[in-house]
Amino acid sequence: MGVDLLLVGASVRAAAFSAIRAGFQPWGADLFGDLDLRQHCPGTVVAPEDYPEGLLDVVAEAPQAPLLYTGALENHPEIVAHLGRLRPLWGNPPEVLARVRWPAPFAALVHRAGLTIPEVRDLTEDLPTGPRWLLKPLASAGGSRIRFWDGSTPSGLYYLQAFLEGVSHAALYLGTASGARLLGVTRQLVGEPWLGTSDFRYCGSVGPVPLSNALCATLERLGNVLAQEGGVRGIFGVDLILQNEVPWPVEVNPRYTASVEVLEYATGWPLLRWHADIFAQREPTIPPPQRNQVIAKGVLYARHPIALPPCVPWAEQLCHPPGLHEAPDFADLPPPEASFEQGHPMLTIFTRGETVAKSLDRLQQRAQEVYQWFENASGGTAPAPPGS
Secondary structure, eight states, X not given: OOOOEEEESSOOHHHHHHHHHTTOOEEEEESOOOHHHHHHOOEEXXXXXXXXXXXXXXXXXXXXXXXXXXXXXXXXXXXXXXXXXXSOBOSOOHHHHHHHHSHHXXXXXXXXXXXXXXXXXXXXXXXXXXXXXXXXXXXXXXXTTOEEOOSOOOSSSEEEEEOOOSEEEEEEEEEETTEEEEEEEEEEEESOGGGTOOTTOEEEEEEOOOOOHHHHHHHHHHXXXXXXXXXXXXXXXEEEEEETTEEEEEEEEOSOOTTHHHHHHHHOOOHHHHHHXXXXXXXXXOOOOSOOOEEEEEEEEOSSOEEOOSSOTTHHHHHSOOOTTSOOSEESOOOTTOEEOTTOEEEEEEEEESSHHHHHHHHHHHHHHHHHHHHHHHTTOOOOOTTO
């Protein structure tokens, strides 16, 4: 079977698995070339110093097929524009990114949906006392470089956003010209020490979370405005803070998001098939979910500099890979003897359960087991694989 979809971005493993579940044969280019990605998807690795500009030369030589980009290429609209000239773009173009990624036009769209975003200020303004402020880069993804503002003026393009107490969530939509379908909501794991990270760094998703009728209607209204007036098409996400059933949108991710595979594994839906329908000018038919389970996904970050041993616990998974319709124990698999600096992502783990709480408890237990395995291995102990 020939390649019929190109995937590019910082990491494309999840999107590649989604594409295969939707019936495509993908080809991928990213920064990692994870073992499980290469097991199922041909492609190439782009050196960090060449990213993202290096994607242009790579795509120019790639098979002829439509192209889908993942995070964080929305921060590089000029690259997105050039990619759209090289291949048919199954994603949002620069003019849409400008409407939903910059704070002011995004706030205007949210207001038209009857909601409010946390207060935003420019660094040059006189700031009132009161709220704690987050310092946020205009071009960011996964919560990187977000921190509490200490009053200093950093170099680069930053803005301030009032910090809100609450639980971080992500709403996932399918945008069309007539509106947006709310596909589900996941709880976002942010800065969790038990996943080896801190601050506001994204480190996992759990879902779908149950929604009241009122909250569902509010989120659907938001998605409709973003699709109809913002022009967002296909799969997209909205990060938000929930306070007593009131959503406070924080930002839009106008592309394939980290929670897509969580909802796919939980529901059995082929979300990229419906995404493709939209860019082929077809109205997707969305049946009821085929499954009813809660999936938890966690990204493990290195808690200190570490080198993996020659034998890794996911070796058996590579020899006998699970079906791509079921959440694997491990994903984004690095090679044996790979090394990581403190704070760098190492791999992804999954668990499942009947509720959000149970899935999250199992994810914490699995993370503890994996970290213990790494500690034992680095100490020369012959450990049993996690979960054995």
